[in-house]
Amino acid sequence: MSTVATPARPTASRQASGGMNVKLVNRIVIYGLLALFALFYLMPLFVMLVTSFKTMDEIQNGNMLSLPKAPTFDPWLKAWGETCVGLTCAGIKGYFWNSIKMVVPAVIISTLLGALNGYVLTKWRFRGATLVFGLMLFACFIPFQSVLLPMATILGSVGRFGVTLQNSIGTSLGLGNSTVNLVFVHVVYGIGFTTLFFRNYYEAFPTELVKAAQVDGASFFQIFRRIMLPNSMPIFVVTVIYQFTNIWNDFLFASAYAGTGDSMPMTVALNNVVNTSTGVVEYNVNMAAAMIAALPTLLVYVLAGRYFVRGLMAGAVKG
């Protein structure tokens, strides 16, 4: 009986200290797991990075995870300027610029069109605006693969029209050029997403500003350029990051519509670098090429990343 009657205090304090221990163990488990997953996730990047600074000797005879004994930039230089992509051996630099030439216009055009769509769908509502938006939203759910063939047909016709133009007026206006084709494909495919982003952002944008500008005598495009665009920075950053990453990393469209020749983008070229079978597989060069291919998206994230989450949240809450 006396054990039952013992004062509650010591028991309570013992429980409390037990609670402390459980808490500590919980923390250790949580952070331990986090660290483990982070390590697991970063491992490939680490291997890529260290391998790209090693010589072939070191790769063949050493440990994959060990740091390079004598770091060398040669693999990077070779990947950039000398390595073989298919049969041409002039490095990946040409293809890197191909990607830039394709991605920059595609991102700018699709983002501006998305902004324009969002502006019209929220501030100049017309009968059936919701239906149009619904259909555009639907475009976000169409799998890439299902548009490959129809798009190829369309691009074929556009190309033939380009040839006709070339023969009659002396210039094809870029129609049929595979970089132009890719820009077109990515703009078409991207409009659904960019429209979604901008519509949700502009839905919460005060309509009174548009009315005030109308009273001030601003035209449709003046309001867009002077009032809407300057106040859309967060959603612009989100859209640009999203589009840039998607288009830069795209392999399917790139390999389908620009898979051969001089205009192939970085992703396809990288694939060809790795698949080129002449003698030894130069892992260090391959890794350096892959790192170079990943750098621009990384750069965009670092420069604009902090707006990314903020902008996504803004769109999500008010949408």
Add this chain to the structure above:
Amino acid sequence: MAFLEIDGLRKRFGQIEILKGIDVELEKGGFLVLVGPSGCGKSTLLNTIAGLETITSGEIRIDGRAVNDLHPSKRDIAMVFQSYALYPNMTVAGNISFGMEMRGVPADERQKAIDKVAKVLQIGHLLQRKPSQLSGGQRQRVAMGRALVRDPKLFLFDEPLSNLDAKLRVDMRIEIKRLHATTGTTIVYVTHDQIEAMTLATKIAVMRDGEVQQFGTPAEIYNNPSNLFVADFMGSPAMNLIPATVATSGNALSVVLQREAREPISLPMANAPAGLSAFQGKPIIFGVRPESLTDPEGAERNASNIATADLHIEVVEPAGSDTFAVTNLGGKGVVARLRADANIQPGTSTPLAFNLTKAVFFDPATENRIR
């Protein structure tokens, strides 16, 4: 011919009629207040005048010119919005001059106009700031500056004070009134606040459900409400609207009010409106404003028709400048407005004076005034 004329204006959204035939006119230099509860169509009406909403039928004329099909910027109007609608990406100066920029006014003229307006509104030191760096009252001034700088024929205000705190609201109200007095501009002003309506307007249009209930000067609206809605909506505290019956004694009419647990009060009607005799023995609504139900010493001396009755006081509310006493008549709480120092206790019976000259009567079935 009036300066602003609105004839039979109708606005329909699909099946729903928002404005059901509005007829309003305003003389040059007048101050028209559109007042009513939310959803009555007052803001829609203002937007149609501005040209921000199309109209289904009817006509709007400004200074004799039909503006139905004109773009907002061509109507020679300026508008102050409820949220101020300052462009967040531009400085105060940029906000004020944006309209001129759109019309292609040269930069030095714009600068002159900005300086002039900044002087009138005392916002000179704010010109290079962004709207986010301004307080509510300053934003309000800038919004007014943006309207003033256009020197338009017609100013439109859409609930411009509703985002300000109580004290600032009173200050800005006085400022708007002063602005109107000094510049002599014509103003249409939307509010749901009947005090703003009373204090600012030269003409008031009381609206409900897309219809103008009454259109007149503030005094007309206050003293001669045309129906129950207007009587109830205008005035604070609201008019007492007491269920009553009409009786005859000899050939004089009297109004009978039920008191709680005592015999009814009979108020003799010496100057009853002609229409009241048709309601003998029938129920009516007897309307009397709180200031017309007061302590006998405080009653207006020159009022010709005063009746005094003992009333049971339920609640006393000293408000500083006045004391409000709540009693019960016809089954409803009735507010009387007494002098601040009136010696009155809750739970007692006190004689109160009805100023029957100011009393109004309504038909409970149609809610219209009995005249």
